Amino acid sequence: MSGPETLHYQTGFGNEHETEAAQGALPQGRFNPQKAPYGLYAEQFSSTAFTAPRHLNRRTWTYRIRPSVVMGDYEPYRTEQPGLICTGPLHDSPPPPNSLRWDPFPIPEEPQDFIDGWITLAVNGDARLQVGIGVHIYCANSNMDQRFFYNADGELLIVPQQGALLALTEMGRLYVTPGEILVIPRGVKFQIELPEGTARGYICENYGAPLELPERGPVGANGFANNRDFCYPTAWYEDKDGSFLLVTKFAGVLYQATLEHSPLDVVAWVGNSAPYKYDLARFNTINTVSYDHPDPSIFTVLTSPSDRPGTANLDFVIFPPRWMVAEDTFRPPWFHRNVMSECMGLIQGVYDAKEAGFEPGGLSVHNCMSPHGPEAEVFEKASAAVLAPERYKNSLAFMFESRYMLATTPFGLGALKRQKDYVTCWKGLKKHFSLPPQGA
Ligand SMILES: O=C(O)Cc1cc(O)ccc1O
Numbered sequence: 001m002s003g004p005e006t007l008h009y010q011t012g013f014g015n016e017h018e019t020e021a022a023q024g025a026l027p028q029g030r031f032n033p034q035k036a037p038y039g040l041y042a043e044q045f046s047s048t049a050f051t052a053p054r055h056l057n058r059r060t061w062t063y064r065i066r067p068s069v070v071m072g073d074y075e076p077y078r079t080e081q082p083g084l085i086c087t088g089p090l091h092d093s094p095p096p097p098n099s100l101r102w103d104p105f106p107i108p109e110e111p112q113d114f115i116d117g118w119i120t121l122a123v124n125g126d127a128r129l130q131v132g133i134g135v136h137i138y139c140a141n142s143n144m145d146q147r148f149f150y151n152a153d154g155e156l157l158i159v160p161q162q163g164a165l166l167a168l169t170e171m172g173r174l175y176v177t178p179g180e181i182l183v184i185p186r187g188v189k190f191q192i193e194l195p196e197g198t199a200r201g202y203i204c205e206n207y208g209a210p211l212e213l214p215e216r217g218p219v220g221a222n223g224f225a226n227n228r229d230f231c232y233p234t235a236w237y238e239d240k241d242g243s244f245l246l247v248t249k250f251a252g253v254l255y256q257a258t259l260e261h262s263p264l265d266v267v268a269w270v271g272n273s274a275p276y277k278y279d280l281a282r283f284n285t286i287n288t289v290s291y292d293h294p295d296p297s298i299f300t301v302l303t304s305p306s307d308r309p310g311t312a313n314l315d316f317v318i319f320p321p322r323w324m325v326a327e328d329t330f331r332p333p334w335f336h337r338n339v340m341s342e343c344m345g346l347i348q349g350v351y352d353a354k355e356a357g358f359e360p361g362g363l364s365v366h367n368c369m370s371p372h373g374p375e376a377e378v379f380e381k382a383s384a385a386v387l388a389p390e391r392y393k394n395s396l397a398f399m400f401e402s403r404y405m406l407a408t409t410p411f412g413l414g415a416l417k418r419q420k421d422y423v424t425c426w427k428g429l430k431k432h433f434s435l436p437p438q439g440a
């Protein structure tokens, strides 16, 4: 097993990293010399168009034992389990204006690896147009065995909630635990192992532009997620012949192809497109020290911009442990209606707007313009609270926020884990209105 202690990382978001698992494997001074060192093949991996502006351009040169084209043809994916992976658009499922919430899904009894353990709950946009997101959860109890996966439909933002993940990828290995996130670029081949035997968590599949760090504006040169805290793997490879499957999701359809060698055969690489992990505890939280509850955009870790300025295809926002000091302020999230569609999950603890019914591993969807906010008990309590400085401890919630309305999958709508009475958490909000007596 490769525990956290044996793995080394290179740090710096979007840096041009370079790494070799065998000394001298990385060509110097050019990317594709006539003969690459040690008989390796050079292969470029492009995550943005060749012509994307320099500050957005992402590509990596890999030096591998065999080029990726050494593989069988793709054919439809064969599985005994009916798949629960869906991709936008969902033509027969209009996005619901009702707010939705699910209890956590259980880890299955039957063997299920990371790929077969995907359940899609909501999607928007259109993967074929590279617009929108898919929201999935995963519940797994087996390592991916003799098979590898890549997603042609988007980048994967993986948010573990329970159990560590060991991601074996073309660019190297990453060990990721709850409280950390893992981002795997579109197209990178990988295998997930479960060092603790079981794992559960969330996946946001980003069909749009690769996630990037948000602007800091007047906050300045530091703060929020700092570039140096993003960890990229060092080169690692296996020179393994055998009988393997490469599974891919391409325009919403799963395919498989045979491989006679492990595709994790990159001995050296250089570039700025690679999987990375980030410990959410490193987030430098910035908030009010005077009054009012600021918009949660102050908690944005990563953003996938759309073509409309400031209006994201996907914002990944967290609600980390922090001090609350706002004076004369209703401190929990306010009641609101938002043009952006919100999908929330909970990694641990209790979320300040919802003290009951929103469990770690659960998920909620509050769609475009659908009203939501603190539940009745939270409203009463926070309206009467003594406003001393208070530390919000041991709690970590997050939000996938998108400009596009979220459609719920038929499985998600029909799931026993869906709380059919979610709306009743606001039923107890009483009328408090009264004017002072006339002439008083
Ligand atoms: O709906 C939610 O709980 C997420 C949220 C949190 C917050 O602090 C302000 C606005 C918002 O949408």
Ligand SMILES: [Fe+2]
Pocket: 336, 338, 342, 366, 372
């Ligand atoms: Fe909200």
